[in-house]
Amino acid sequence: MPSPLPWRKPAAAAALLAALTVPARAADRAFGEYLSSECVACHQLSGRYQGIPPILAWPEETFVAVMNEYKLRRRANPVMQTIAARLSDEEIAALAAYFGSLPAPPAQ
Amino acid sequence: MTRIHRRRFLAGTGAVVFAGHLPRPALAQAKPRVIVVGGGPGGATAAKYIAKDSNGAIEVTLVEPQRAFTTCFHSNLFLGGFRDWASITHSYDKLASGYGVRLVHQAVAAIDRNARTIRLADGSEMGYDRLVVAPGIDLRFDSVPGYSEEAAEVMPHAWKAGPQTQLLKKQLEALADGSLIVMVAPPNPYRCPPGPYERVSMMAHVLKAKGHKTSRIVVLDSKDSFSKQGLFQEGWERHYPGMVEWQDPKMHGGIKGVDPSAMTVRTDLETYKAALVNVIPAQMAGKIARDAGLANQTGWCPVDPASMKSVSDPNVYVVGDACIPGDMPKSAFSANSQAKVAAMMVRGELAQARTFPARYTNTCWSLIETDDTVKVGGAYEAKDGKIAAVSTFVSQKGETPEVRRQTQAENMGWYAGFTADVFG
Numbered sequence: 342m343p344s345p346l347p348w349r350k351p352a353a354a355a356a357l358l359a360a361l362t363v364p365a366r367a368a369d370r371a372f373g374e375y376l377s378s379e380c381v382a383c384h385q386l387s388g389r390y391q392g393i394p395p396i397l398a399w400p401e402e403t404f405v406a407v408m409n410e411y412k413l414r415r416r417a418n419p420v421m422q423t424i425a426a427r428l429s430d431e432e433i434a435a436l437a438a439y440f441g442s443l444p445a446p447p448a449q
Numbered sequence: 450m451t452r453i454h455r456r457r458f459l460a461g462t463g464a465v466v467f468a469g470h471l472p473r474p475a476l477a478q479a480k481p482r483v484i485v486v487g488g489g490p491g492g493a494t495a496a497k498y499i500a501k502d503s504n505g506a507i508e509v510t511l512v513e514p515q516r517a518f519t520t521c522f523h524s525n526l527f528l529g530g531f532r533d534w535a536s537i538t539h540s541y542d543k544l545a546s547g548y549g550v551r552l553v554h555q556a557v558a559a560i561d562r563n564a565r566t567i568r569l570a571d572g573s574e575m576g577y578d579r580l581v582v583a584p585g586i587d588l589r590f591d592s593v594p595g596y597s598e599e600a601a602e603v604m605p606h607a608w609k610a611g612p613q614t615q616l617l618k619k620q621l622e623a624l625a626d627g628s629l630i631v632m633v634a635p636p637n638p639y640r641c642p643p644g645p646y647e648r649v650s651m652m653a654h655v656l657k658a659k660g661h662k663t664s665r666i667v668v669l670d671s672k673d674s675f676s677k678q679g680l681f682q683e684g685w686e687r688h689y690p691g692m693v694e695w696q697d698p699k700m701h702g703g704i705k706g707v708d709p710s711a712m713t714v715r716t717d718l719e720t721y722k723a724a725l726v727n728v729i730p731a732q733m734a735g736k737i738a739r740d741a742g743l744a745n746q747t748g749w750c751p752v753d754p755a756s757m758k759s760v761s762d763p764n765v766y767v768v769g770d771a772c773i774p775g776d777m778p779k780s781a782f783s784a785n786s787q788a789k790v791a792a793m794m795v796r797g798e799l800a801q802a803r804t805f806p807a808r809y810t811n812t813c814w815s816l817i818e819t820d821d822t823v824k825v826g827g828a829y830e831a832k833d834g835k836i837a838a839v840s841t842f843v844s845q846k847g848e849t850p851e852v853r854r855q856t857q858a859e860n861m862g863w864y865a866g867f868t869a870d871v872f873g
Contacts (some may be wrong), residue, residue, distance in 0.1 A: 375805050378498070378789040382782060382810075385866040394863020417843035420812050420826060420859075427808075427828045427839055 349397035373439025376432055380440075381423070388446020404437035473733035479620035481686040481799040482506045484567055484577040486557050486737060488513025488541060490520075490768025492585035492665025492873045499581075501546040510551040510575065511544065511566070518872070521610040523864055525644065525814060528607075528618050529651030529658045530658070537610070544623035561739040562762050572790050579795050582743060582750070583757070583769040583784065584735025585609070586640050589748070592731035593633055594706035601707040604726040607648075608640060620725050621652055626661040628724035631714045633704055635668040635729045638749070640779045642676035643825065645729055648682065653689040654818055668695045669716060671703055671731075676778070677815060677823055683846050684817035717839045734771035741765075749773045755807050757791040767793040775836030777829055785871060807831050814860035820850070822857035827861045 380396065388395040396404070410416040411425035428436070484498040488511055496511040503509075519538045526532040544550040555569045560582075566574045588606055590597050596604070607617040630652055634645045649666055656664045656772070674697070675681075685693040702717025707728060714721045731845045733739065733748030743759050750767040751760045754775055759765040768791050769784035776784045786809045796802035810828030827841035844856065 350451050371803065372805070375793070375803070376792075376808075379786070379808060379810050381866070381870050382785055383866045385861050385869055387869065389865070389869075390862075391865040392858040392860070396627055419844075420824070423826065423840050423842050424810065432594075 342427070355364045369435045371440045371444060372438070373435035376428075376436050377439050380436070383420075386443075390446075395446050396440050397443040399437070399441055401434070401437040404441060405433055408433045408436070474605070476666065480506065481578040482508045482510070482576060483579045483581065483795055485509065485511045485581040485583065486524070486560075486567070487583035487585060487735070487769070488515065489583060489769060489784065490781040490867075491580065491771075491788045492524075493518070493541070493544060493581060493768070494788035495581045495768060495792050495795075496550045496627055497544055498789055498873070499553055499795050499873060500544075500550050502612050502798050502802065503790070503800045505549065508551070508794070509549070510553055512540070512553045512555060512557055512569070512575075513541070514554060514556045514570075516541070516554050519610040520781065521608070521615070521641070521644075522732060524607070524610040524614045525647045525651045527614065527815065528648065529654045530623065531651075531816065531819075533613075534790050539658050539868055539872040541872065547873045557737050560737065562741060562765065565764060570743060572663040572814050578764070578799060580736050580765045580792055581795070582741070582765060582771065583619050583765045583786075584737045584771050586732045586770045586779075587735050587739075589731040590804045593634075593704060593728055595709070596707050596728050596730055600707065600709040600753065603712075604728050606729050607727065608644075608732070615726060616748070617725075621655055624656065624661075624664065624724055626659075628656075628661070628663055628664045628671075629721060629723050630664070630666040630725045631723040632666065632668045632728070633707070633714065633726070633730070634668055634672065634675070635731050636671035639732045641813070642780075643681075643813055643815045646675060646677070646681045647817070648690075648727070648821070649693055649816045650815070652715050653685065653692050656692070657689060664692065666693045667721060668693070668700070669714065670695065670697055671704070673697050673699070675845065676813075677825055679846055680823040680844055681815070681817065684821060684823070688818040704850060724813045732770075734767075737772045738767060743767055744771075745773075747773070753767045754834070754836040757787050758794070758808075760785075766795065775808060775829070776827070777811055777836050778813065779809055780813050782813065782826075782867070784810070785867065786810050809836055812863070814856065814863065816857060816860065820854040820857050820862050822853055824856055824860070 347436045379430045388397045408425045411421040414422055483499055485492045496509050500509040517538050517540050523537050527812050541552055545552050557567050558570050566576050568574050605613045605617045607613040705715040712723055734744045734750050738750050742759055745751050747826045750772045752767050752772045757766045757768050759767050768787040770779040790807040793804050797804035809829035814822050814824045816822045823844035825843040828839045829836050
């Protein structure tokens with residue numbers, strides 16, 4: 342049975358286009374995973390909340406917004422302000438993608 | 450091709466079919482081996498992160514004599530009665546069961562960097578492709594005249610958590626009102642810059658809680674200033690008025706010696722007879738690192754700030770208190786941060802992993818009194834030939850009680866998250 346050539350099937354063409362854009366997304370997440378090693382010294386990967394809030398499964402826009410508030414010193418906490426200040430927009434986006442992709446912690 | 454056809458095909462070409470009968474074929478690659486020396490926050494983090502992120506491609510062995518690790522960080526809180534012993538002691542089981550790290554509970558007797566082997570206390574040898582050395586500190590007992598390892602049984606340093614911490618706690622709890630505590634504080638660089646002053650705070654807390662009215666703590670420092678000094682002194686004045694006296698070298702004129710049998714501490718200014726003496730001497734890298742030729746004349750190990758590689762050996766990394774950390778303090782947080790960079794570089798070398806420019810971070814929290822905690826920290830990167838601070842922060846005098854209470858909640862949260870990160 343011959344398989345259809347991609348350009349003959351719009352759905353397949355769309356999938357091919359998606360495949361071309363997915364690597365950039367995956368690279369963000371991989372970069373985010375590397376950067377996350379700095380965060381998990383305090384923010385538990387298990388999602389447990391013991392004095393320091395969990396940051397798993399946040400919508401990416403929320404994550405980015407909160408980090409920008411720390412960067413602009415509109416949110417208090419000198420530890421987070423220092424950390425946010427040295428993260429570029431690309432790095433914050435990568436972290437948002439990585440942590441956002443992790444499963445939400447169980448309700449506590 | 451059906452199974453029978455494949456067998457005939459392989460037999461016909463003379464290819465090896467029963468690999469189990471032969472010695473390891475030359476073509477088959479043995480897994481690269483990493484040995485980590487030392488299971489503190491630096492070593493345990495390195496072992497975990499190399500194993501965790503290499504998907505079994507690297508064989509990781511952690512060599513650490515202790516079967517459980519009591520953290521020096523937060524041992525002051527144990528001293529102050531804010532934590533119990535079990536809560537600051539951690540097993541290595543999860544590193545083995547969760548990440549496949551091989552545990553060897555022995556001391557390392559020697560490192561042969563030419564042969565790339567280590568020799569264990571029992572005489573056996575292990576080979577490595579890369580070595581991560583994280584032995585922590587050793588005390589320079591002779592930096593304080595009259596002090597020694599034997600003297601530490603009477604005048605504890607408690608600068609390595611374990612029996613020394615228990616001894617100091619026992620001595621502290623036994624004090625009657627009217628006691629004099631003398632602390633000899635170390636010169637830079639040393640493990641945990643604010644540590645001695647958090648300890649002073651914890652000792653003062655215990656005595657205050659017991660209702661002592663006239664007990665005093667005298668700190669004889671080898672330094673002209675110390676970490677978070679303004680904050681500690683403000684806190685001591687607020688919480689323990691009249692109890693704590695800090696002297697810099699200009700004031701006491703130099704520490705002339707200690708006498709453990711007489712329980713005296715002599716400075717140029719006067720001689721103190723004390724009920725409890727806590728001597729924290731000058732320090733150096735752990736012996737195994739020095740014996741292996743990884744330290745310079747300062748007694749600490751210089752490293753490449755972009756990778757944590759020893760400048761003496763491209764196959765060896767040094768992380769944690771034993772290394773020369775540039776602007777970073779010697780702290781558990783720093784050790785964990787440095788270990789993550791080293792782990793990434795090792796995986797880059799041995800497992801073709803992606804590597805990124807090194808980033809480092811540190812935060813140190815110090816408890817002054819119940820719900821009154823201050824912090825200091827920073828972000829760092831490799832710059833100007835060292836690990837250089839990019840930005841730093843510190844708590845401010847006059848912060849509200851609510852801010853200090855939240856800082857303490859953060860301190861406790863950090864410890865829980867941090868030990869989960871380090872020990873699995």
